[in-house]
Amino acid sequence: MSDSSGIHLSHLQALLFFALIISVAFGFLSRRRWPDRIKYILWSFMLFLLVGFGIAWAMYPFSR
Amino acid sequence: MTEQISDADPGSGSLPATSSAPVPPPQVPRASGRERMALLIGLAGWLIPGLGHALQKMWGRAITIFATVAVLVALGTGMRGNIFVSSGGDAFDTLGYIADLGTGCFYFLARNLEKTGPDVSHANGDYGTRFMATAGVLNLLAALHAFEAARGHKA
Numbered sequence: 001m002s003d004s005s006g007i008h009l010s011h012l013q014a015l016l017f018f019a020l021i022i023s024v025a026f027g028f029l030s031r032r033r034w035p036d037r038i039k040y041i042l043w044s045f046m047l048f049l050l051v052g053f054g055i056a057w058a059m060y061p062f063s064r
Numbered sequence: 065m066t067e068q069i070s071d072a073d074p075g076s077g078s079l080p081a082t083s084s085a086p087v088p089p090p091q092v093p094r095a096s097g098r099e100r101m102a103l104l105i106g107l108a109g110w111l112i113p114g115l116g117h118a119l120q121k122m123w124g125r126a127i128t129i130f131a132t133v134a135v136l137v138a139l140g141t142g143m144r145g146n147i148f149v150s151s152g153g154d155a156f157d158t159l160g161y162i163a164d165l166g167t168g169c170f171y172f173l174a175r176n177l178e179k180t181g182p183d184v185s186h187a188n189g190d191y192g193t194r195f196m197a198t199a200g201v202l203n204l205l206a207a208l209h210a211f212e213a214a215r216g217h218k219a
Contacts, residue, residue: 006180006188007142014191017139018198021132025202028128029209 019048099215106211111168113203116210129206136199137170138177145192146182147174160193166200 009017027041109116114130117123141147148160165171174196183189 006144006183006192007139008188009139009143009191011187018195021135022198022202025128025132025206028125029206 015049015052019045019052023048102211102214105214106207109207109210110166110203113168113170113206116207116214120210120213122210122213125206125209129203133167133170133199133203133206136195136202137167137174140192140194140196140199141174141178143188143192143195144178144180144183145189145194145196146184147171147178147196160197163197163200166202166204167196168203170199170203 023041023044026044027037031037031040105116105119108119109129112130113133114126114128116126117129118126146160148157148164150161152158152161164174167174182193184193
């Protein structure tokens with residue numbers, strides 16, 4: 001994942017990592033109670049993945 | 065006697081309100097001490113991610129913001145993303161610079177961390193550019209959140 005020329009993430013790894021870290025930040029910023037935060041993080045994470053995969057599939061016919 | 069009633073309650077009785085009642089000076093909107101403190105807290109939150117919340121003893125949010133921005137900046141530079149400078153040629157460079165500058169002190173750290181320079185010819189470098197910009201915009205959002213919380217708004 002990391003060598004002398006920098007860190008290498010696959011497309012999926014980048015998507016998963018981005019979705020997770022932004023969901024956690026949003027959850028902590030927008031909710032006070034822990035149960036609400038966890039629910040918000042999970043919901044946001046799922047939506048990130050859903051939209052990401054949706055856009056990926058929508059772009060598939062034009063990718064070649 | 066009639067004058068006294070008129071002073072006490074100009075809207076009551078059959079007599080119209082007279083202009084003899086003392087008129088309060090017009091209130092000029094001024095930034096109160098709380099507003100100034102909120103502004104300083106917002107500024108601190110921008111300069112050092114999470115500091116705005118830490119000053120208000122919101123430890124969970126402070127740690128999360130700091131860690132999130134730090135990890136995104138570290139990954140962005142590690143993936144050799146582009147770190148924009150103020151002397152950009154077009155509007156996209158300027159927007160990128162504003163977004164990157166949102167990371168506060170991490171912007172200057174990132175410029176020193178990225179020794180080999182950006183490489184956006186591969187997807188990794190492009191992702192790194194986005195990670196860096198996201199860190200900046202997220203920190204700006206957090207600083208605004210800290211500012212609103214310091215003003216007493218629900219946060």
